[in-house]
Amino acid sequence: MIEFNDIAKSFTSGAIKTEVLKGVSFKVDKGEFVSIMAPSGTGKTTLLNVLGCLMRATSGSYLFEGHDIETLNDDQLSEIRNKKIGFVFQTFNLLEKTSTLDNVLLPLVYSDIYPADASKKATGLLEAVGLKERIHYKPNELSGGQQQRVAIARALINDPAVILADEPTGNLDSASAKEIMEIFKSLHSQGRTIIVVTHDSSIARQAGRAIYLKDGRVDKEEVLK
Amino acid sequence: MKIFRIASVSLGAVAKHKVRTLLIVLAIVVGIATLTVIVALTQGANKTILQRINNFGPDAIMIHSGGGQMRGPSTVSEANLTKKDIADIESIDGVKLVSPFQVSLDMPIKYGNKFTTSWVFGVEQSWQEAWRRGASKGEFISDSDNEQLSKVCVIGQTAAKDLFGDANPIGEDIMIENVSFKIVGILKKAGQSPIGTDFDNLILIPFTTASRRLMNQPLYISMARTVVYRPAQVKNVAGQIRETLRENHHLAATEEDDFKILSPEEITKMIKSTSQTLTLFLWLVGIISPLVGGIVLMNIMLMAVSERKKEIGLRRAVGAKKKHIVFQFLAESLMLTFTGGFFGVIIGFAVALIFSFFGKPISISWQPFAVAFIFSSLIGLFFGIYPAKKAASLDPASALSQK
Numbered sequence: 001m002i003e004f005n006d007i008a009k010s011f012t013s014g015a016i017k018t019e020v021l022k023g024v025s026f027k028v029d030k031g032e033f034v035s036i037m038a039p040s041g042t043g044k045t046t047l048l049n050v051l052g053c054l055m056r057a058t059s060g061s062y063l064f065e066g067h068d069i070e071t072l073n074d075d076q077l078s079e080i081r082n083k084k085i086g087f088v089f090q091t092f093n094l095l096e097k098t099s100t101l102d103n104v105l106l107p108l109v110y111s112d113i114y115p116a117d118a119s120k121k122a123t124g125l126l127e128a129v130g131l132k133e134r135i136h137y138k139p140n141e142l143s144g145g146q147q148q149r150v151a152i153a154r155a156l157i158n159d160p161a162v163i164l165a166d167e168p169t170g171n172l173d174s175a176s177a178k179e180i181m182e183i184f185k186s187l188h189s190q191g192r193t194i195i196v197v198t199h200d201s202s203i204a205r206q207a208g209r210a211i212y213l214k215d216g217r218v219d220k221e222e223v224l225k
Numbered sequence: 226m227k228i229f230r231i232a233s234v235s236l237g238a239v240a241k242h243k244v245r246t247l248l249i250v251l252a253i254v255v256g257i258a259t260l261t262v263i264v265a266l267t268q269g270a271n272k273t274i275l276q277r278i279n280n281f282g283p284d285a286i287m288i289h290s291g292g293g294q295m296r297g298p299s300t301v302s303e304a305n306l307t308k309k310d311i312a313d314i315e316s317i318d319g320v321k322l323v324s325p326f327q328v329s330l331d332m333p334i335k336y337g338n339k340f341t342t343s344w345v346f347g348v349e350q351s352w353q354e355a356w357r358r359g360a361s362k363g364e365f366i367s368d369s370d371n372e373q374l375s376k377v378c379v380i381g382q383t384a385a386k387d388l389f390g391d392a393n394p395i396g397e398d399i400m401i402e403n404v405s406f407k408i409v410g411i412l413k414k415a416g417q418s419p420i421g422t423d424f425d426n427l428i429l430i431p432f433t434t435a436s437r438r439l440m441n442q443p444l445y446i447s448m449a450r451t452v453v454y455r456p457a458q459v460k461n462v463a464g465q466i467r468e469t470l471r472e473n474h475h476l477a478a479t480e481e482d483d484f485k486i487l488s489p490e491e492i493t494k495m496i497k498s499t500s501q502t503l504t505l506f507l508w509l510v511g512i513i514s515p516l517v518g519g520i521v522l523m524n525i526m527l528m529a530v531s532e533r534k535k536e537i538g539l540r541r542a543v544g545a546k547k548k549h550i551v552f553q554f555l556a557e558s559l560m561l562t563f564t565g566g567f568f569g570v571i572i573g574f575a576v577a578l579i580f581s582f583f584g585k586p587i588s589i590s591w592q593p594f595a596v597a598f599i600f601s602s603l604i605g606l607f608f609g610i611y612p613a614k615k616a617a618s619l620d621p622a623s624a625l626s627q628k
Contacts, residue, residue: 078546
């Protein structure tokens with residue numbers, strides 16, 4: 001479903017060119033739970049941005065469900081992000097002063113079709129992550145773990161092909177981190193494709209397969225379960 | 226509809242950022258209110274011009290003795306129109322009637338121990354028809370009054386009020402420069418004269434009496450009012466009157482007119498020329514002040530974009546296209562400018578009413594609403610597009626990584 005072939009990404013600032021990804025190749029199949037393990041400052045975020053179609057690679061090819069991402073225009077990339085990708089960020093990225101329910105509904109604002117039962121669906125997702133009683137709360141009234149659960153519900157609202165999580169437990173205490181990972185595992189067991197990018201090996205090892213990144217390249221892959 | 230969903234996002238942002246909303250709306254209110262006041266004042270002024278022309282008579286031509294002087298009747302000493310002039314004008318095609326009269330400005334009037342000053346007109350009976358203004362009470366100056374050099378007068382309502390208060394002046398005697406006149410009638414109310422003076426502060430006496438007893442100029446006439454059959458004839462007849470008078474006065478081609486012809490057209494020109502500079506200045510202020518509002522809008526919206534980078538990044542990440550972001554921010558700008566425009570018109574009207582309370586002519590019509598609507602849309606679009614495009618052009622990945 002996802003195929004990275006020799007993806008490179010460099011940034012130029014004035015005369016200085018920094019190569020962050022130096023030819024990364026890997027595949028992720030439908031229904032897999034993959035972790036991408038990389039120490040901080042080794043291009044983890046850049047890799048995630050390219051994976052999430054938020055950024056284009058400098059070279060290499062990226063196939064997403066058969067689409068050659070490098071050939072798509074900005075609007076088409078927006079549609080892929082809207083319909084196919086559910087993001088979960090380290091800092092949750094919820095809209096402040098906006099209710100939990102409206103935060104979950106956010107991706108639907110930009111969908112061509114707004115289902116009649118959208119609110120019901122969002123409420124159902126919030127119920128599934130244990131926040132049914134808090135649908136009218138604002139993010140600042142929720143704990144970190146609860147905010148991240150809202151973010152997961154938001155990632156699921158459009159039934160994406162893949163959930164892309166960037167250090168999803170990085171800002172959480174260990175108990176909340178455990179809860180979040182349990183949610184991912186349960187989603188995986190329902191057949192969802194999940195990619196978690198992390199520098200934490202204990203998190204990485206909870207996936208079905210781990211891809212280790214080092215110096216902008218894939219160092220090794222390890223099947224865990 | 227997606228467009229409504231995004232518009233409701235904009236509305237939400239307007240409601241959430243109260244201080245920002247208030248500042249922008251305030252800036253636009255000031256701009257649009259200024260514009261509204263100016264539109265109301267300008268329209269009021271135009272209405273006054275029309276009213277004055279109507280007072281003057283759209284079918285009337287005034288002929289003044291003595292040339293050169295731009296405003297008002299000439300002084301009596303310059304009177305040089307003759308009875309032959311009047312007779313010749315009467316024979317011009319299209320002329321309905323010519324009513325000659327003598328004018329004496331600011332004459333001292335006395336009744337008992339009360340004094341006032343008033344314009345004194347020496348008139349014939351035809352004055353009534355020429356000015357469409359007769360006596361509202363009592364009688365008018367008659368032909369026999371003129372034949373007999375009677376010392377009778379018809380008094381205007383301001384002069385009557387000054388001398389008699391609410392008492393009935395008919396039958397009383399007043400002194401006009403030491404000559405005693407009996408009041409036989411009260412003149413109908415007229416309001417402002419074509420040159421903007423009080424047209425009710427005047428006294429009419431017989432033409433002959435004025436010429437011989439008051440002004441001592443039996444041969445010459447200071448002014449004449451000509452009425453044509455149709456307003457469209459005014460221009461042509463005025464030209465012919467000029468030719469006739471130049472010929473009668475033996476003026477060489479190089480000499481200037483020694484008389485003045487005033488038509489509704491000239492009145493308009495005269496009033497407009499005196500207020501032109503002020504009008505220009507007002508319009509300048511009226512245009513600049515909404516522009517300043519627009520600059521404030523752009524400034525604050527740019528700050529908003531910079532503050533909300535992370536939000537923009539998130540929206541892009543969950544699927545917003547560039548055009549959606551442009552639309553969202555543009556809609557915000559427009560909502561703010563429309564709100565400002567709405568309250569601006571209302572406040573502008575309130576201020577215009579205060580002006581009218583102090584005697585300034587204003588006009589309240591639909592036009593200021595249209596101007597405000599168009600201006601606030603233009604400001605919203607013109608000054609809102611740059612911040613909106615800037616928001617849309619943010620790189621989603623780096624916008625998301627903002628702290």
